[in-house]
Amino acid sequence: MILMITGGAGFIGSNLILYWLKKYPEDHIINFDSLTYAGNLSNLSSVEKHPHYHFVNGNLCVPEEISSAFEEHRVEAVIHLAAESHVDRSIAGPGQFIQTNVVGTFNLLEAAKEHWRENLAKHRFHHVSTDEVYGSLGETGFFSETTPYSPNSPYSASKASSDHLVRAYRHTFGLNVTTTNCSNNYGPFQFPEKLLPLLIKNCLEQKPIPVYGDGSNIRDWLYVTDHCSAIDTVFHHGKEGETYNIGGLNEWSNIDIIHFVCRLLDEALGRSGKDSCENLISFVKDRPGHDRRYAIDASKIQKELNWRPSFTFEQGIRETISWYLDHQDWVRLVSSGEYQKYYKQQYGSK
Ligand code: NAD
Ligand code: DAU
Numbered sequence: 001m002i003l004m005i006t007g008g009a010g011f012i013g014s015n016l017i018l019y020w021l022k023k024y025p026e027d028h029i030i031n032f033d034s035l036t037y038a039g040n041l042s043n044l045s046s047v048e049k050h051p052h053y054h055f056v057n058g059n060l061c062v063p064e065e066i067s068s069a070f071e072e073h074r075v076e077a078v079i080h081l082a083a084e085s086h087v088d089r090s091i092a093g094p095g096q097f098i099q100t101n102v103v104g105t106f107n108l109l110e111a112a113k114e115h116w117r118e119n120l121a122k123h124r125f126h127h128v129s130t131d132e133v134y135g136s137l138g139e140t141g142f143f144s145e146t147t148p149y150s151p152n153s154p155y156s157a158s159k160a161s162s163d164h165l166v167r168a169y170r171h172t173f174g175l176n177v178t179t180t181n182c183s184n185n186y187g188p189f190q191f192p193e194k195l196l197p198l199l200i201k202n203c204l205e206q207k208p209i210p211v212y213g214d215g216s217n218i219r220d221w222l223y224v225t226d227h228c229s230a231i232d233t234v235f236h237h238g239k240e241g242e243t244y245n246i247g248g249l250n251e252w253s254n255i256d257i258i259h260f261v262c263r264l265l266d267e268a269l270g271r272s273g274k275d276s277c278e279n280l281i282s283f284v285k286d287r288p289g290h291d292r293r294y295a296i297d298a299s300k301i302q303k304e305l306n307w308r309p310s311f312t313f314e315q316g317i318r319e320t321i322s323w324y325l326d327h328q329d330w331v332r333l334v335s336s337g338e339y340q341k342y343y344k345q346q347y348g349s350k
Helices: 011-023 042-047 061-074 087-092 096-116 117-122 154-173 195-204 225-239 254-269 299-304 313-326 327-334 338-349
Strands: 002-006 028-033 051-059 077-080 122-132 176-182 184-186 211-214 216-223 243-246 251-253 282-286
Touching: 002 011, 002 061, 002 299, 011 028, 011 042, 011 225, 028 061, 028 117, 042 051, 051 061, 077 096, 077 225, 087 154, 087 338, 096 117, 096 122, 096 154, 117 176, 122 154, 122 225, 154 176, 176 225, 184 313, 195 211, 195 254, 195 313, 195 327, 211 254, 216 225, 216 254, 216 313, 225 243, 225 299, 243 299, 251 254, 254 282, 254 299, 254 313
Parallel strands: 002 028, 002 077, 028 051, 077 122, 122 176, 176 243, 184 216, 211 282
Antiparallel strands: 216 251
């Protein structure tokens, strides 16, 4: 199979490509990515010479670039991850989120419809989305596949739009689509603008750990490899036209997860007392429109497709911490240049 993975140089995309080439070495992967600040080819240096891996520097906002990749590589299936993915950036500048997440997804769907027109049912188009499309939960309850959409940030609204477009291309044109909506991921190669890698980076550099509001907002954390195995499961066995929620039944308030990771970092770095990472915790202004709580009901994918996470949180977070400690060069590389400007704008210091 010739499989195009969009956004393959990003956090989840690069983990997915490494996962896929190991599990399905006979498949051909076309990594279609425009290498924004969040895309980094060094994530894939271990496979760059793999005979079944090919990188295309292409932009979803340019339809001709998608079309020529489909033609040149005779793409047979798509897993679509490319997106602008950071909520805070969508608040500071929503425009690019509409372009990439909405218009870019539309361009990709058009290319798939055109290039696969002889037999649309034969070619799977899997769309990777987020639990944020469902909005925010109170103290109880979970997001299921039938929870009404209620996106609150420009990011989640743009992802919700892309989900609707994917759905419409099946309903109207018969494209063979599946969609997954996943909770917060963590793991190697995550850009240090997101909470956990930012926290690890700042502890290493002895900088304040910014906690939005009072730190009581809740997220449901899943190790990225478990997200990859869920995408694999739905791509191969999911029912056409269906959506599946993915999560780890692993809810943490931000302040609790920050304390927990600080303790593991203290252990790894031999810090204690006044040097403890916990002393770097610093409460800052809340994120505008900050969603209170996300929690996923993943019973559909569990019951229908027999998928379950295979990493405990303790395993996943320990692996993640040691990956970041061993890859400080990677962190330095991705956080040079543009990152410095972003950090100053977002947190008001260097
Ligand atoms: P990321 O920001 O790390 O990576 C995004 C990738 O897309 C980058 O490589 C970037 O260069 C590429 N890209 C951006 N704009 C592009 C364009 N116009 N054309 C081509 N490529 C472009 O994102 P991530 O965290 O890996 O998320 C991947 C997908 O998974 C996204 O669709 C996101 O909404 C979804 N998701 C993420 C999480 C999470 O916790 N990170 C959870 C659920 C769903
Ligand atoms: O739920 C899935 C979503 O998870 C994905 O769709 C998004 O792409 C991904 O970015 C993530 O969104 P969040 O906004 O939940 O992730 P983030 O890491 O930005 O923030 C996690 C929580 O931590 C959130 O409640 C905000 C808080 N936070 C974040 C940052 C960056 C802080 O308190 N301080 C910070 O500096």
